[in-house]
Amino acid sequence: PDDASWRIERIHARIVDIPTIRPHKFSFGAINRQSPVIVQLWLANGACGFGEAATIGGPSWNEESPETILHAIQNYLAPAVNGADARRFAEHINRFDAVCKGNAFAKSAVEMALIDAVARSLGVPAWQLLGGKRIERLPLAWTLASGDSQRDLEEAEQMMQARRHRLFKLKIGARSPADDVAHVTRIARGLDGRADMTVDVNQAWDGNTARRYLPQLVEAGVTLIEQPVAKWDVQALREATQSLGSAALIMADETVCSAQDAYMLASQRACHVFSLKVAKHGGLLRTREVAAVAQAAGIGWYGGTMLETSLGSAASAHVFSTLSDQHHGCELFGPQLLVDDIVEQPMAVRDYELQLPDGPGFGVVVDEKRLERFDRARAGLTPT
Ligand code: MUC
Ligand code: MG
Numbered sequence: 547p548d549d550a551s552w553r554i555e556r557i558h559a560r561i562v563d564i565p566t567i568r569p570h571k572f573s574f575g576a577i578n579r580q581s582p583v584i585v586q587l588w589l590a591n592g593a594c595g596f597g598e599a600a601t602i603g604g605p606s607w608n609e610e611s612p613e614t615i616l617h618a619i620q621n622y623l624a625p626a627v628n629g630a631d632a633r634r635f636a637e638h639i640n641r642f643d644a645v646c647k648g649n650a651f652a653k654s655a656v657e658m659a660l661i662d663a664v665a666r667s668l669g670v671p672a673w674q675l676l677g678g679k680r681i682e683r684l685p686l687a688w689t690l691a692s693g694d695s696q697r698d699l700e701e702a703e704q705m706m707q708a709r710r711h712r713l714f715k716l717k718i719g720a721r722s723p724a725d726d727v728a729h730v731t732r733i734a735r736g737l738d739g740r741a742d743m744t745v746d747v748n749q750a751w752d753g754n755t756a757r758r759y760l761p762q763l764v765e766a767g768v769t770l771i772e773q774p775v776a777k778w779d780v781q782a783l784r785e786a787t788q789s790l791g792s793a794a795l796i797m798a799d800e801t802v803c804s805a806q807d808a809y810m811l812a813s814q815r816a817c818h819v820f821s822l823k824v825a826k827h828g829g830l831l832r833t834r835e836v837a838a839v840a841q842a843a844g845i846g847w848y849g850g851t852m853l854e855t856s857l858g859s860a861a862s863a864h865v866f867s868t869l870s871d872q873h874h875g876c877e878l879f880g881p882q883l884l885v886d887d888i889v890e891q892p893m894a895v896r897d898y899e900l901q902l903p904d905g906p907g908f909g910v911v912v913d914e915k916r917l918e919r920f921d922r923a924r925a926g927l928t929p930t
Contacts, residue, residue, distance in 0.1 A: 550590055552664070554627055554628055554631075554660075555588045557585065557587045557619070559583055559616055559655070560921050560922065560923060561581050561612045561613070561922040561923075562582060563579055563580075563920055563922050564884045564885060564887075565579045566579055566884060566885070567882075569692065570689070570691045570717075571691045572602070572603070572607075572720065573717070573718065573749065574607075574750075575603050576603075580853050581604075581612040582855055583598065583600075583612050583616050583619065584598055584888065584912075585597040587632075589663050593666045595659040595660060595663025595665075596659055596907075596908070597658030597659030597660075597858075598855060598857045599615050599651040599655035599858070600825065600854045601651060601825075602853060607800075609648070612922075614649070615651050615655065618649045618652035618653075619652050623642055626638075627660075632664050635660060635664075636831070639657065639829065639831065639832070642656070650804075650828035653829055654824050654828050657830060661830055661861075662908055665905055665906060669906050671904045672907055672909075673868055676831070676834065676864060677834065677868040679868060679902070679904075680867065681866065681867045681871065681873075682867070683900060683901050684849055684875055684876040684902065686713070686876060686877070686879060686895055687744070687877040687879065688702075688711035688715070689716075689746075690714050690716050690733065691716070695732045695733060698716070698733055699733060699736040699737075702737060710895050711741075712742065712898050713741065713742045713898070714741055715744045715745065715746055715877060716730055716733060717746055719746075723755055727759060727762045727766065734766045734767040739767075742770075743767055743768050744771070744797075745770075745772065746772040747774040748800070749773055749776045749777055749800055751775055752775065752776070752779075752782070756782055757785070760786055760790060763794070764790060764793045764794045770794065772797040773798060778801075780801065780816050784817075787815065787816055795818035797817060797820070798817040799823075799850065800826075802820045802826075803826045809839050812839055818845065819845060820846075821848045822840075822847050822866070823851065823852055824858070824865060825854075833862075833865050834865060841870050847874070848873065849863075849866040849877065849878060851880050853880040853884075854878075855881060855889070856888065856892040857888055857908065857910055857912060858880070859878040859880050859893065860889075860893055860903050862876075862878055863876075863878055864903065867902040878893070886920070887916070888917055889910040890913050891911065892910075893910075
């Protein structure tokens, strides 16, 4: 095809609201629905690509919200690339940075749609444009976050029986640290060594709390501890990393967004693992940059989620499938936490593992009827 066929003709973005199957509780609050921004991007050749950026609890996980993402895309990012040759990904990312500082989530949704549209035009899986596939399947974690130990345990039993999950992430940090340790201990007793257990504190503890309670979590059997302290508290993260020894690993999440964050953490030996998330890194290509720093520094990676639908989860799965084998599994379970999805067929989960998809594009077929049904502008819903 000639160059004109790769012209970006139109970019459309909307917020969709999809309830969760149960309240999902974090250190900073609870959610009852997800509100991802879905991008559609058309090329002159007729191909259409899709992208997604999801936040958790409006702007309560970090600074971006569905409303700011939609605003950034409609007013700055889409106009910056409209009419350009879609294939020039690196140039588009530079333009995004020139017209818009930060706003990584918004950029990631448009970059995703660009890559999907180009991959679909070529009839290839997105992973082929992202370095090539190396990994076929990843252990899939499930987050226990109902807020109730008994309910969490029942959920874990169901997941294990269905052979979907045997890696469980517990969300803590909302209650007192002593209550959290008691909760983690109850779950550990119930699981009785049949599953691996991790925790995500979502920045809730200060250095002294971490010093006192992290050893108790390790004693209870936790093997991976995610973002125990504030995103800026690299010293406390480093101290935890260096004091816990080999008993458990410390994983950075909110602290590791840009490749520069990754370099800073690596050079200070401030964590063992990075949680990789396409949204916070600002796209699929930048996820690879952060992963490259991890690999160079001997830091492991984990396939993180912002609880996207099957669209954003499949896009993440494509880039994860191109990374090194120094991984600790993934948590692309967003589709299972939502009452409905926006694709025809979600990715398969077999024997506790997510089967990483092939193409074309991200290998999922978006159901436009459901997009319409959940479209906030049509339903007239308000922000969370
Ligand atoms: C986070 O901070 O990791 C990922 C899984 C989950 O339950 O919450 C998210 C956000
Ligand atoms: Mg986290």
